[in-house]
Amino acid sequence: MSHAEPPPILISDVQQTLARELERIAPIIDELGARFSAAGHELALVGGPVRDAMLGRLQEDLDFTTSARPEQTEKLLKGWADAIWDMGRDFGTIGCRKGEWTVEITTYRSETYDPTSRKPDVDYGTSLVADLQRRDFSVNSMALTVPERGFEDPFGGLVDLANRTLRTPGKAEDSFSDDPLRMMRAARFAAQLGFEVAPDVVAAMTAMADRIQIISAERVRDELVKLICAPYPRRGLALLVETGLAAHVLPELPALSLERDEHHRHKDVYEHSLTVLEQAIDQEDRLSPDGPPAPDFLVRFAALMHDVGKPRTRRFESGGVVTFHHHDVVGAKITKKRMKALRFSNDQIDAVTKLVELHLRFHGYGDGEWTDSAVRRYVRDAGDQLVRLHILTRADCTTRNQSKADRLRRAYDDLEERIERLSEEEELASIRPDLDGTQIMEILQIPPGREVGQAYAWLLELRMEEGPKTEDEAKAALLQWWAAR
Missing domain, CATH: 3.30.460.10 (Beta Polymerase, domain 2)
Structure with a gap:
């Protein structure tokens, strides 16, 4: 591992x-x-x-x-x-x-x-x-x-080095005063090298954590990316939380440590998220089938952030039941805001927030109620993040109930097989209507404009619901829809 x-x-x-x-x-x-x-x-x-x-x-x-x-x-x-x-x-x-x-x-x-x-x-x-x-x-x-x-x-x-220990050459307080980013680097090296951080260094990081605020968002972001892409990210992230640095650079992470009481027992979301991160890492070879696996920041960060909407959506129901309704949607918004603050690129933000928003979509598939239409929509919504969504969804299963874990794994195996089968039949990755804009204008005898877009969108929905059609079938359906308007 x-x-x-x-x-x-x-x-x-x-x-x-x-x-x-x-x-x-x-x-x-x-x-x-x-x-x-x-x-x-x-x-x-x-x-x-x-x-x-x-x-x-x-x-x-x-x-x-x-x-x-x-x-x-x-x-x-x-x-x-x-x-x-x-x-x-x-x-x-x-x-x-x-x-x-x-x-x-x-x-x-x-x-x-x-x-x-x-x-x-x-x-x-x-x-x-x-x-x-x-x-x-x-x-x-x-x-x-x-x-x-x-x-x-x-x-x-x-x-x-032999003792796997990180110490500063002089007083840790002096070192971190000279350059507060070194506190982030301590966590990064712990994650990269698997080293322990000396107690006096941890104490200085804890006492001076708020000093990180003078460092630019870009420099903090770069250290965070290196930490998350390291071989032992749990070590570095745990150190950020322990010292209070995370409260300044990634406050959503310590917020996952939801308080629990004897009446409302539920899974530790913080520990769960770190486990999901590690289980996602174990599947990164899927992203590079033709070569050795490489650290993938997008899937790792999505795994870390996938449940950040839970603290804001937690509700206590009767009978000691805890719910987190819509935490996927709320979590995507929180993730987007944090990534913007850390100056990530728009492409990175879009990819990670899409994964966070879609990470619950699979649940319910095991009931056997998904139609081919639902599978097509799953693929369309995932877009170019489909493989990462496969990884995240599988990694999100951290149950100790072996029979439940086996059931979820078999259900997702089945979903992937259906996606592969439909992809071969229908080219799901580039799904589009059976008629293009030019054909729509010729068939309906209309000029470019809003109505062409409406017709195109309707044909796309038809394609999602019923699968591919011949040109004649699509033309007949389009004319029928047009007349009914």
């Missing part, structure tokens, strides 16, 4: 993995290190790439830190890099591409936030150790000087 416990980390394994990864990137680090050293500058591979090299998950992005100023870095890269860019110059960063590698080189720096500002003040630093001290966590405060490949770990990052 994608959310199983992470494997243990042995320092001997870390050392072997690091040595293997360094050989893979040797052409880059050796050549760059030699160029900077010859010019009298220090250069070190730093932060995430060092950590990921130790974990065997290094990608093609390499981060370096240097004593050279940006203009000196740019000069040294000319003639070596395939392409150079300087969008990060104001932050001391020059980027380049060399073959398959993307390289960013940043001057030693220190960075602090004004309590009323969203933008950091950047000051250049003078030493590697001072640069490492200003980084977010000890596992990201390790460096490898090049070309000599000296390992620098002044804050115990290697031990923390």
Whole structure:
């Protein structure tokens, strides 16, 4: 399962993995290190790439830190890099591409936030150790000087890596005051790496949670996406809720922890939603049948948000029954509002809200009352989100009653088989009327206008209800409808 416990980390394994990864990137680090050293500058591979090299998950992005100023870095890269860019110059960063590698080189720096500002003040630093001290966590405060490949770990990052622990190099309060987004990153790394967060870091996150409000919605959104698409999202989300950060960035999540009493027992909606998220992750291979499964934010976020309408729609009925009528529709509206606040794209908002709104549609199918027309409407309403809706609907079954779970699974198997059969017969994915607008105007002898649209809509409903017709049958039905008007 994608959310199983992470494997243990042995320092001997870390050392072997690091040595293997360094050989893979040797052409880059050796050549760059030699160029900077010859010019009298220090250069070190730093932060995430060092950590990921130790974990065997290094990608093609390499981060370096240097004593050279940006203009000196740019000069040294000319003639070596395939392409150079300087969008990060104001932050001391020059980027380049060399073959398959993307390289960013940043001057030693220190960075602090004004309590009323969203933008950091950047000051250049003078030493590697001072640069490492200003980084977010000890596992990201390790460096490898090049070309000599000296390992620098002044804050115990290697031990923390082996212990699967996230700590800050200095006081957590100072780190989060410098950049409050680091609190979100703590949760994100917990989700990505399966690490525990040190108690003092959790305490600082809890005490300073409201400080996240000075960070732009876009930066918060990006961290949230990375967290949700990580291998262990439950860990990160639980940390956001525990520390109170979620109350500021995704308040709908802690709101799912509905209070219960001895007379009104019902499923814990918060825990249920996290379980649905994990069960959706287990089905992501359906979205990439021709390759390895990839994290899919849309289906994961829909799974997390599918029941956010329940707190607002909860009603206590006689006999201790709890109802959540129309929580699907209400939840879709809440989801849309939250995603807009987090600056998601319209396409992402439309996809997730559609899934939230449709997640209950399947219920009732097991009674065997769905006609072919109902199946066609299910497919039409899902549109290009049909496979994600299949995943979400199946994931939403968290009952411990095995016979009920088996019954629901068989019913959905049957629905998917009917969809596949009808799709082969009728091309359900692109369902449209049997006559187009031009034919409608010719048959009814009318010009373009509102009446053509009305006729088209009527023919589409006829197609949904009765299935495909021949052109002659559709023409006769259209004329009959027109005369009856």
